[in-house]
Amino acid sequence: MSHVDLRPSPMLKAVRRRSGRVWLLASVLIAAPVATPVLALLWQALQGSNGLWPHLLAYVLPQAFLQTGMLLVGVGVLVTLLGTSTAWLVTAYDFPGRRLLEWALLLPLAMPTYIIAYAYLDLLHPIGWVQGAIRAALGYASPRDFRLPEIRSMAGCIVLLSFVLYPYVYLTTRAMFFTQAANLVEVSRTLGTGRGRVFWRVALPLARPAIAVGVSLALMEALNDIGASEFLGVKTLTVSVYTTWVTRSDLPGAAQIAVAMLLLVVALVTIERWARRRQRYWSSAQRARSFTPHRLGSVSGLAAFALGLIPVLIGFIAPASYLAVEAWKRFRFAGLSPRLLSETFNTVTLSAMATLAILLFGLVIAYAARSLPGRLTAALQRISTVGYAMPGTVLAIGILVPVAALDRMIDQTALAWLGMPTGLLLIGSGAALGYAYVTRFLAISVGSVEAGFSRIPRSFDHAARSLGQNVTGTFRHIHLPLSKPSLVAAGLLVFVDCMKELPATLLLRPLNFETLATHLYGEAARGTYEEASIAALAIVLVGTLPVIVLARIGRWKS
Template sequence: MVDRLAGIAATRGTAVAVRRRRGGWSPLTLAALAIVAVVFAPIAGLVWFAVQGSGDLWPHLVRTVLPVALQTTFLLLVGVGIVVAVVGVGTAWLVATFRFPGRRLFEWALLLPLSVPTYILAYAYLDVLHPIGPVQSTLRDLLGITSPRDLWFPEIRSLGGAITLLGFVLYPYVYLPARALFMMQSKAAVEVARTLGSGPARTFFTVALPLARPAVAVGTSLALMEALNDIGASEFLGVRTLTVAIYTTWVTRSSIEGAAQIALMMLVVVFALLLVERAGRHHQRYVGRAGRTHPAAPLPLGGLKAVAATLACALPVVIGFVVPASYLVAEAGKRVRAFGLPPDLASWIGNSLLLALVATALTVLTGLFLAYVARFSPRRGAHLIVRLAGIGYTIPGTVLAVGMLVPLASFDNLVDGWARATLGISTGLLLSGSGAALVIAYVIRFLAISSGGIEAGLTKISPSLDMAAKSLGAGHARLVGRIHAPMLRPAITAAALLVFVDCMKELPIALLLRPFNFETLATHVYAEAARGTYEDGAVAALMIVLVGLVPIALLAGTSFREAPSGGSARSPSAVSS
């Protein structure tokens, strides 16, 4: 009887949808289009600034700045891409395929570097590897060397140093999806390769890696976008990337037009990355039957192989998390014991929390709305509209900040002109140079995280439930409140946590759009590192890392629950582009 009612409801729902599709634009779709317009406004602002021209500065930028910035950015992305792919795929293959000491620990510990922002990692290693820092001082003591100049040591302030540090903090973007696909791969495919005489290495390169290529392409592209978005680590390490060029052109040379012109070139690099990522996933998909796909049993390792596997998984965790976290704990402890807590710490925390909480609430609500537009809108292009609304995540923070100035100023001028004409008063700047500008930029930047996560949760709810509820007279509000909200709580919580942490540690947007005399934890850390007073920023940096551990704990609690030994592991029916 229930199946019959569901079938009738599905038939009626389809007929209604067809009739509505023939009509005009629904209010839901129009509202989603308005959100897309807000998201694309910074790009329009970039174009407006760029066409104004930067006068005599542009020839100087073309001759001296852009060639170096483009070459450095290209080499940085290539190097980081190689490191994250090798480390992420290698560690994912080890923990998914073999049994060795510490495997259960490394499964979730390999995610810990995600909690350390790139600028804090560079901030920590600049002090740790300084000529008078603990590493070189210990080496000189062991070798009997008295002068720092007599000990050769790799220079951390270099392109190689930036590639190494960024690679070892961003590899989890590859590790997480690659491990998931390695765990999903059928036991039959791997064991057939083994029975045909393929060893672990040959099985990896001929069977496992080609099947995991879509996950590797997606993870690598995300890591490269984060590397492109970085400004603190690159500047601290003396690497003149396009991001640093935008910041210095705007702040040092006082040319917003020149910064916009460089930013447009940077957008070309971003779209090139997107094309490479799409090409890496072209026609690549993995299909398996849910409930019938059994992952291959992990192979036990012993002797030197087990030691090598343990060390290979431990090294990224030590470099990407243990060393910087230990440094921050030690330096923060020294700072507190000697001088107490920084007097303005409460203000920095309050500013960071206020911005992050407001931005998270607006981002999650907007993402929830967009997810429902994709589900309920009768227009066939609704899904495309939702995808376009998430394009802000692909725009680096510096580029977004430059482009935000035009729409913010236009809105302020429009309101001020209306107020002068009708009320006889001047409203001044309402959004420009305010916390509201930061919140809007955060929402645009991280909207894809909330809408994507919530939409993924909605896909697990059968449409027949919606149709059955509507056939019984339930409206959208009751459907969402009584049926969807309880089922979507995990997805909404995960999206909110991820957005909150990203807002807390976001540096480029806060650095360029913050109001005067307004400090967050991130901007304070940047200021102390720029002055070379690393110990004074250790407390704020440690707090950012501790906040970043929250989503890592969430991921560890939800993503690494394996089926009991001998049981079948659940896997999606398909993973495709």
Template sequence: MTTLAAAAFRARARPHLDGWLLAALLVAGVVLLPLLALAWTAAQGSAGLWSHIAASVLPAAAWNTLLLLAGVGALVVCIGTGAAWLVTAYEFPGRGVMAWALLLPLAVPTYIVAYAYLDLLHPLGPVQSLLRTLLGYDSPRDFRLPDIRGLGGCIVLLGFVLYPYVYITTRAMFMTQAASLLEAARTLGAGRAALFRRVALPLARPAIAVGAALALLETLNDIGASEFLGVQTMTVSVYTTWITRSDLPGAAQIALAMLLLVVVLIAIERHGRRRQRYASTLRPRPMQRQRLHGGAAWLALAAAALPVLVGFVAPTAYLVAESWQRFDAGGGVSPTLWSSAWNTLRVATLATFATVGAGLVLAWALRLAQARRRPALASLAMRAGSLGYAVPGTVLAIGLLAPLAWFDDGANLLLQGLGMTPRMLLMGSVSALVLAYVLRFAIIAAGSAEAGLARIPASLDQAARGLGDPAGRMLRRVHLPLLRPSLAAAALLVFVDAMKELPATLLLRPLNFETLATWLYADAARGAYEDGAVAALLIVLAGLLPVILLSRTGPAYARQAVSP
């Protein structure tokens, strides 16, 4: 009897490596492989390469990157937190419209905003031409605004585009804060400023830290806006070192330094959320908005509208006007642009199906492991699968080059053994691009699938197992129908992110293969702004889809969290 009990104990203690867990570990391993290969690629450089990069490239690039991150971080926190508090705590004309309109800059990629403002604020552009006409000047030599190109302009533009990351998380936190806490502070004599500074802001610090970290990771991933505006960041240095100088080990070494910076950003975000807990025995009652009157109400509307105007309305109106002018002049759309649009849709669709599948594997393996009360390996796979989103696209692309080459070498040995002609199977193919998108956006699908599974009661799993359904059939017949809204939302987000992705696409695309993002990048690089307006407008229109989804689901979820 003792022997049987010991055997049963060992069976329970032994990790249960079923097919779903193995598949999840495989997905996690594929995500980790480029990061490990990055270090191997960096080690292939000559002995003096690292010292040269450390002395000549990294100081200026790292300093510009740090200044850019600091400036954008301060700006997104101020704009996002201020806007969230304004539409949550006060009632003023247009507040309902501003509450969702403040999300609109998310639809415009950073490189498109830089592209639009470079033409809008050009000395011969519409803004400065109108100002000279109003002021009575005839030439740009007589009057011109400061050049937007530079670190300051880059900080302002990125800040007004990326603040919604802070706005979303912080507004959700403000909407779920208990009104009793704020009313108690008012009873103790706290004014509006003290109420925000001493009560609401400390409670919202974890949400601010999460939103700011996401905005800074997007800033670090940016390549188009920084290059258009003449800021030599680490991301731009990786691209120019590999593409312009054909120095892959040097690019890998700069990418390693960027990876260290990513780790620091994540550590700062975790530090900002340390020891932050909120507990209540009662469901919190949402705060009552204070109505503003007169000049204060219109000032609040102007303050809420300014980020929307700068981050969305102005660049989008410019793109619409330029596109209309092109069509009105009979220019039409270049056949190459239609080809680029088809390439974009094709790659984004393939990446969406593959990414949602990988995310579902990660989330389902974790669900099964939690049911068996052995979630350690599945949780580790989920965390490893989330690393891709934190890694900038340039770093991920450089790390993928070596594994792609290893796979092609091994496959070609097999082809030669079968008497077939060797060829590049993954390197420089659409498959490599799809793989990069899957690794970068897998956590979006995994997080959405995990959230959807969390809303499905465990009793359904137990009933299906009681009827003898294995895990795969249970997923197909019971859970997938219930997961359709979550998976559809994840697919939409992944699809639009894949359409907008620029850094990884620039580095891994096949020869003579253009997407809308790379088409726009090429037009902006040669100064042909009128040719890229149509491509930019198509990307912005696609980006509006997840913004509409967020504007409909975010506030509803927050209201549900505080409803009695």
């Protein structure tokens, strides 16, 4: 009986090794530029700031740290209450309108923080129609007789940011509540635990890791905010970085404050991981089943629906309705401005190009970690996601330093060889801004693609290898076709995030280059709210697209 050798030939082994090295090298080339801003920020912070620190220590940093801490504590508490309570409401109880609330509670994700601040500053103005209607109902004639508490305050900033950011906690916590097995709840009921105490004794302790993840994401978004904080008069560290750089023209001083912010972000992530260091949750995929929600009566069901609708009303419906009305007034009065059309073109073009690059780089990083598992690829994957933890203002400073140095080198080289300068080629062309988008949002692409790859059994890889495919062939024939849904979802999320990004866009945009976000910021800073309503409405409408996708994904999983 003849013997057939099924082992791959030495030439085939060499081809496979070469293919794997290509993916590893590509991962290194992607991760290195992502890590560069952090190193550049530290280097710039060591340059000194011409005696600025005595002024910062005496007048700026104490107030900035205090206000930043108060903002983060307030937002953390409020998003925990809103996100956890709404997640439990739509998971544990059945009432008319529950399916509507399940996806409607995600809608505030479409409302950037600076837009909700912009909308409510005009909605709740002392001489606005809201306060005017309240005074008329109460019998008062003037704002001097009665007015609501000032929205331009720390409390106002905490409330508005929380009603926009609570969906981060809602998403992660609802997923955990939904996957908790019915037998855990049923056993607690048989042991005498009341329905209300099941939440405190069983569901909430099991959901603590998910709550911690959602809160940490919300806090990093709050720390990244610059528009809402500045509009509402809260001088956070992010606002201090911006004013130190732009107003005082002191880049080293701004870099030093940015390093302090980066340390704060690291502390937030460390605290989050430490808080759930011993939290583990196991569930058998074959035996676990979701518990059946308790059916409420007509009156209590209506009350539950009304309570669940309040965050949606404050976080999305009211500001979106205001924007729609104001945009329609502006359109009837002056039509669409040519400047608005050019800004829309700038926003869509830049966001689309950045999204394509981010998806490509995310595919490379995630597939290298999948096909070549080891400490090196795992480290490269972690490095590639570090930009998402950096506020946009901090990232902009870290990018400006190496990009400006490269611009100077290109300019000097062109002048020496060609006799003509190039100027600020990378910064002036928008390449630096695209670099910021890639660094900031690469983590979304990597995470989404990795989640898509995790659903593909390893046996598919082994079968492809046994049929003679190398690493690249397996990717092309197996992983890429099966990962298209996760790629589409990641692309949509990244595109919308690029459109909404404000701090990095403000600081790195070329001269005379405006996006919808920077246009809105400029008009709101001048107090001309009606001029920015169309741009704000366009951002919100585009921002609803990933909410629809998330809602469809959640319904499909259910």
